[in-house]
Amino acid sequence: MDSDSGSICSRSSSPDLVVDDSAGSFFSNKMFQTYCQENRADDDEEAGRGRTERCSGGGKTKSRSEVNNNEGQDLRLKVNSRERKRMHDLNQAMDSLREVMPYAQGPSVRKLSKISTLMLARNYILMLSSSLEEMKKLVGDIYGGGAAIQSRTAAHPAITPAAPAAHLPLHPLAQSLHSLVASTPSGLQHHAPCPAAAQALHSPPSAAFLGFHASVQGLLKDPLHLASTYRHFPGMPCPCSLCQPLPTTTSTLHSLSMIK
DNA sequence: TAGGCCATCTGGTCCT
DNA sequence: AGGACCAGATGGCCTA
Numbered sequence: 667m668d669s670d671s672g673s674i675c676s677r678s679s680s681p682d683l684v685v686d687d688s689a690g691s692f693f694s695n696k697m698f699q700t701y702c703q704e705n706r707a708d709d710d711e712e713a714g715r716g717r718t719e720r721c722s723g724g725g726k727t728k729s730r731s732e733v734n735n736n737e738g739q740d741l742r743l744k745v746n747s748r749e750r751k752r753m754h755d756l757n758q759a760m761d762s763l764r765e766v767m768p769y770a771q772g773p774s775v776r777k778l779s780k781i782s783t784l785m786l787a788r789n790y791i792l793m794l795s796s797s798l799e800e801m802k803k804l805v806g807d808i809y810g811g812g813a814a815i816q817s818r819t820a821a822h823p824a825i826t827p828a829a830p831a832a833h834l835p836l837h838p839l840a841q842s843l844h845s846l847v848a849s850t851p852s853g854l855q856h857h858a859p860c861p862a863a864a865q866a867l868h869s870p871p872s873a874a875f876l877g878f879h880a881s882v883q884g885l886l887k888d889p890l891h892l893a894s895t896y897r898h899f900p901g902m903p904c905p906c907s908l909c910q911p912l913p914t915t916t917s918t919l920h921s922l923s924m925i926k
Numbered sequence: 927t928a929g930g931c932c933a934t935c936t937g938g939t940c941c942t
Numbered sequence: 943a944g945g946a947c948c949a950g951a952t953g954g955c956c957t958a
Contacts, residue, residue, distance in 0.1 A: 746935060748945075753933070779931060 763787055 764783055767790065769775075778786065 742936085745937095745945090749936085749947090750934065752946075757933090781931090 760780055760783055764778055767778070767783065767786055769778060769786070
């Protein structure tokens with residue numbers, strides 16, 4: 667009935683957002699489409715009837731007030747439908763964000779709440795950023811002196827720049843990266859409760875190098891109850907609030923203040 | 927049963 | 943004027 671209702675699930679208000687329909691998020695796409703098909707008609711009709719009296723002219727000529735009433739009603743329905751669709755788009759975006767977050771996804775794991783998803787994503791980005799910075803430093807340390815490497819390779823032709831790791835002790839970050847690369851997709855299934863088991867699974871040097879402080883972790887509260895729903899990847903830095911690095915920078919201080 | 931989370935409606939504000 | 947965005951209110955569902 668509503669002219670707008672047919673397009674509820676079809677268009678995204680954010681054109682640059684790509685949502686993968688094949689991905690198996692909880693309330694994304696399939697469930698939502700089913701929901702739309704089942705409730706579309708009822709929603710719009712009930713929404714109108716529930717709040718504003720519907721004028722049933724019964725085929726007779728409608729008075730001006732009735733026409734205005736119907737127009738206002740239609741407008742209200744259209745606005746409601748748009749708002750509903752906007753929120754659905756927002757939820758789809760939230761689902762697509764959940765899909766790329768490092769937490770267990772499946773029928774047996776409860777979906778992250780919106781606030782948890784956002785805060786987890788923020789912590790994850792911060793963690794990746796710091797890891798990237800550390801990696802840059804590491805690369806700078808290893809390859810920084812190009813001349814030094816040249817002279818080294820000249821003195822020892824067997825040592826090539828392509829294979830420095832074979833002769834240098836692995837940096838802790840490199841170790842953690844190795845474990846990252848080595849983790850298979852099946853390894854992406856979380857299996858360790860936070861944070862003690864995660865600490866046991868992390869190789870101690872890499873965990874320490876990435877700034878995870880178990881003694882402090884134990885003291886931190888988890889206001890979002892992430893620990894109950896969030897499980898950790900083996901060998902992977904954890905972005906959850908329990909495993910956050912110490913607030914040594916202003917950004918992390920901000921993150922802590924954001925956690926209330 | 928209380929509290930958390932969510933979907934929806936609604937009115938207001940801002941922008942094009 | 944119409945649409946997007948936002949926040950408050952409300953009610954339903956689920957879990958501890």
